[in-house]
Amino acid sequence: AQKVIQVWSTTSRQEGEKLTLDCSYKTSQVLYHLFWYKHLLSGEMVLLIRQMPSTIAIERSGRYSVVFQKSRKSISLVISTLQPDDSGKYFCALWEPATGGNNKLTFGQGTVLSVIP
Amino acid sequence: DPKIIQKPKYLVAVTGSEKILICEQYLGHNAMYWYRQSAKKPLEFMFSYSYQKLMDNQTASSRFQPQSSKKNHLDLQITALKPDDSATYFCASSQDWGLAEQFFGPGTRLTVL
Numbered sequence: 001a002q003k004v005i006q007v008w009s010t011t012s013r014q015e016g017e018k019l020t021l022d023c024s025y026k027t028s029q030v031l032y033h034l035f036w037y038k039h040l041l042s043g044e045m046v047l048l049i050r051q052m053p054s055t056i057a058i059e060r061s062g063r064y065s066v067v068f069q070k071s072r073k074s075i076s077l078v079i080s081t082l083q084p085d086d087s088g089k090y091f092c093a094l095w096e097p098a099t100g101g102n103n104k105l106t107f108g109q110g111t112v113l114s115v116i117p
Numbered sequence: 118d119p120k121i122i123q124k125p126k127y128l129v130a131v132t133g134s135e136k137i138l139i140c141e142q143y144l145g146h147n148a149m150y151w152y153r154q155s156a157k158k159p160l161e162f163m164f165s166y167s168y169q170k171l172m173d174n175q176t177a178s179s180r181f182q183p184q185s186s187k188k189n190h191l192d193l194q195i196t197a198l199k200p201d202d203s204a205t206y207f208c209a210s211s212q213d214w215g216l217a218e219q220f221f222g223p224g225t226r227l228t229v230l
Contacts, residue, residue, distance in 0.1 A: 002159075004159070035217075037221070045221035045222075045223070045224070047220065050217070050218060093160075095217040097215070098214075103172070103173060103214060104150070104173065105152070105160075105209075105217075105219060107159040107161075108159055109158075
């Protein structure tokens with residue numbers, strides 16, 4: 001069974017719109033981390049946001065923010081005021097600690113975003 | 118300047134051949150990883166190394182062999198290549214093994230004909 005699920009495989013939006021990308025995950029660990037990465041057309045994989053379960057506040061980084069619902073095991077990436085440079089593939093990832101789990105990142109399928117100027 | 122270098126960016130190989138994918142990181146990190154993304158699949162963890170020692174291997178096939186000549190190098194040797202090995206291979210690193218935040222290289226896209 002997939003541990004990290006991103007529902008949309010592709011999506012397109014107009015420049016200036018706001019976008020929410022959903023991600024759900026499965027873990028029995030208490031100390032885990034969640035990440036959103038962006039895979040650029042150049043090949044670079046950029047870390048956008050990191051979320052820990054102990055953090056209640058919404059994490060923000062520039063135009064990126066997350067909505068974290070711990071009880072639902074859900075983390076959504078919100079991109080405000082889309083720009084063409086936001087086009088790329090977005091990955092949600094779950095990190096679980098080595099003790100009792102695997103010290104690795106488990107990724108969702110990714111969502112390809114196209115922003116139309 | 119790129120902090121994690123992967124070479125080559127693109128690689129085409131014939132079935133049965135052997136290739137080495139290069140990864141060097143200049144972040145001063147002590148842990149390095151390999152991930153693979155095949156078509157229509159999520160990135161999948163392959164190996165993790167800490168101070169040049171293998172920590173975790175999630176790859177079923179012995180055809181995949183990491184090689185670490187220096188702490189900041191973790192190359193991936195793939196022997197007896199198969200078309201199913203076609204994928205983008207990502208190298209990553211973290212300050213230490215056990216830390217969640219991993220930084221990725223740009224990947225090597227391997228196509229096996």
